[in-house]
Amino acid sequence: xxxxxxxxxxxxxxxxxxxxxxxxxxxxxxxxxxxxxxxxxxxxxxxxxxxxxxxxxxxxxxxxxxxxxxxxxxxxxxxxxxxxxxxxxxxxxxxxxxxxxxxxxxxxxxxxxxxxxxxxxxxxxxxxxxxxxxxxxxxxxxxxxxxxxxxxxxxxxxxxxxxxxxxxxxxx
Numbered sequence: 001x002x003x004x005x006x007x008x009x010x011x012x013x014x015x016x017x018x019x020x021x022x023x024x025x026x027x028x029x030x031x032x033x034x035x036x037x038x039x040x041x042x043x044x045x046x047x048x049x050x051x052x053x054x055x056x057x058x059x060x061x062x063x064x065x066x067x068x069x070x071x072x073x074x075x076x077x078x079x080x081x082x083x084x085x086x087x088x089x090x091x092x093x094x095x096x097x098x099x100x101x102x103x104x105x106x107x108x109x110x111x112x113x114x115x116x117x118x119x120x121x122x123x124x125x126x127x128x129x130x131x132x133x134x135x136x137x138x139x140x141x142x143x144x145x146x147x148x149x150x151x152x153x154x155x156x157x158x159x160x161x162x163x164x165x166x167x168x169x170x171x172x
Contacts, residue, residue, distance in 0.1 A: 010070065010099055012106040015061040017049050017074070022059060025072040029089035036126045037153060047086055051076040057083065058110045062090075062103050070094040073103040075110050078120070083111045085121040088130065100133050112161055119159045122148045131155060 015022050026047075052059040057076040063069050071090035077083045085107055090099045111119055121139070123130045139157035148154040 009065040010062050010102050011065075011067075012060050012062045012102060015059055015072075017047060017052055017059040021061055021069050022072065025061065025069055025089055025091075026087060028091065029072075029087060032089075033124075037124060039153075047074055047076065055114070057114075058107070059087070060103060060106050060110070062094075062099050064094075071099045071103055073107050075107045075114075075119075077114060077116065081116060082118045082120060083114065083116040085119055088121075095129075101137070104133070104137055108159075108161060117161050119161060120145060120156065121158075122151075122154050122156050124153050125155055126153065134159075 017023075017026075047059070051057055052074050057074065059074045060072060061069055062071045069091070071094060072087055073085065073089070074087040075083050075085060085104070088100065088103065090103070108119065119139075120142070121134065122144075123134065125131075134157050137159065139159045142156050142158045144151065144154055144156045148156055
């Protein structure tokens with residue numbers, strides 16, 4: 001398989017964030033973030049199990065046809081209409097093969113199922129691959145929110161998932 005060829009099959013399933021597979025993916029993500037952001041005080045987000053329970057969010061794991069974990073992503077509801085995308089990660093050997101797009105699409109589907117109409121996320125300015133992925137997926141830059149307000153390395157983005165009556169009227 002070359003670097004641009006998608007895996008033969010990518011299966012995305014809900015997973016327990018405390019499972020060994022989820023924890024291994026999160027540890028790999030944290031290690032990569034630590035190498036990109038070595039500054040003292042760089043905070044690597046902790047996602048609580050209760051934040052990704054059914055009805056509040058989801059933690060998803062992408063695997064190949066042999067059940068090898070390729071990546072992950074999470075969704076946590078912030079309010080009735082907004083959810084935050086968290087913990088997006090794809091193992092280096094599976095990058096540039098559509099895994100991140102598939103995980104993000106599954107998270108968007110989960111958000112729609114929850115009735116969420118707006119997704120937000122934070123990524124870092126030293127993650128050009130992530131910025132490109134989110135831009136291609138329709139996310140646009142917004143002012144920093146929540147715990148990211150005072151973070152000079154944070155880039156915050158949003159995506160509106162569907163037009164509500166107010167949005168449709170405003171765009172007419």
